[in-house]
Amino acid sequence: MSGTVIALERFEEAGKKIAEFLQADLSIYSDQAFPVAFTRPGPIVAVMSTGIAVRSIATLLKDKWSDPAVVVVDPGLTFAIPLVGGHHGANELARDLEELGLIPVITTATERAGKAAAEVVAGQQGCRVLNRDSTVAVNAALLDGDVPVYTVAGPAMVIAGPGVTLMCKEGEFSVGLGCRRGTSGKAVEEALRKALVVSGISEGEVSVYATTKKKAHEPGIIEGVRALGGTLIFLDDAVLSRHPPESPSRAGAVGLAGVAEPSALATSRKKELVMRKTIFGEVTVAIAR
Numbered sequence: 001m002s003g004t005v006i007a008l009e010r011f012e013e014a015g016k017k018i019a020e021f022l023q024a025d026l027s028i029y030s031d032q033a034f035p036v037a038f039t040r041p042g043p044i045v046a047v048m049s050t051g052i053a054v055r056s057i058a059t060l061l062k063d064k065w066s067d068p069a070v071v072v073v074d075p076g077l078t079f080a081i082p083l084v085g086g087h088h089g090a091n092e093l094a095r096d097l098e099e100l101g102l103i104p105v106i107t108t109a110t111e112r113a114g115k116a117a118a119e120v121v122a123g124q125q126g127c128r129v130l131n132r133d134s135t136v137a138v139n140a141a142l143l144d145g146d147v148p149v150y151t152v153a154g155p156a157m158v159i160a161g162p163g164v165t166l167m168c169k170e171g172e173f174s175v176g177l178g179c180r181r182g183t184s185g186k187a188v189e190e191a192l193r194k195a196l197v198v199s200g201i202s203e204g205e206v207s208v209y210a211t212t213k214k215k216a217h218e219p220g221i222i223e224g225v226r227a228l229g230g231t232l233i234f235l236d237d238a239v240l241s242r243h244p245p246e247s248p249s250r251a252g253a254v255g256l257a258g259v260a261e262p263s264a265l266a267t268s269r270k271k272e273l274v275m276r277k278t279i280f281g282e283v284t285v286a287i288a289r
Contacts, residue, residue, distance in 0.1 A: 171207025188224025
């Protein structure tokens with residue numbers, strides 16, 4: 001495991017024991033210990049009281065999808081308490097510490113009910129969640145009964161409601177695209193290939209291709225993405241509006257602030273554009289990490 005164990009100086013020996021077991025780095029608690037650990041990959045184990053840990057991380061927390069998992073371990077090495085990121089590795093880490101004799105204190109509702117949350121299923125399948133807001137409804141439904149998991153092999157199109165969590169195989173990049181009405185599949189394919197070459201990205205590094213649902217009946221986009229063997233999803237206006245474009249756009253003609261950049265950003269993990277909106281003939285492409 002890559003990660004960090006932070007221990008109060010008086011509990012250094014307990015911290016060393018956990019760090020050795022997890023093959024993690026050990027840091028002695030200081031004002032900068034947590035801020036530094038938050039910039040490093042991997043989870044954090046805090047050997048201290050929950051009060052100290054809570055006060056230390058409170059101002060560092062931003063988003064459950066990007067914050068590291070944090071597990072608090074008492075100095076007597078009796079309990080392992082997932083503090084944040086239960087569905088993002090903290091629960092699993094607490095259970096791993098059972099091998100040292102610690103008791104995992106799991107408080108997330110789905111795990112207490114013996115169910116795997118949507119985020120957990122995504123991790124087990126080597127996938128990431130595209131429409132993150134959906135997990136609230138899906139995880140709540142899990143408490144009332146079983147929620148089916150469907151696997152769709154591509155090429156395919158999926159139309160899903162807001163209460164359906166969409167997952168796709170892990171990939172570094174998301175590609176957003178738009179085109180003029182009637183653009184051919186060959187033109188879309190060539191534009192996408194050029195965009196990937198210009199960006200130095202291989203087809204295998206693309207997780208998903210995305211566009212507005214207003215283009216769901218545009219055969220050129222469907223055929224172009226299919227030619228690359230990619231996964232194509234259509235996003236509704238509410239999703240796109242949460243990711244305003246960085247470049248000027250003519251998408252106002254279809255009632256949107258933009259298509260390519262918002263689509264790429266909405267389906268990406270880090271929300272960082274690596275290629276701003278670029279026009280290739282009748283096709284507009286943007287790529288985000």
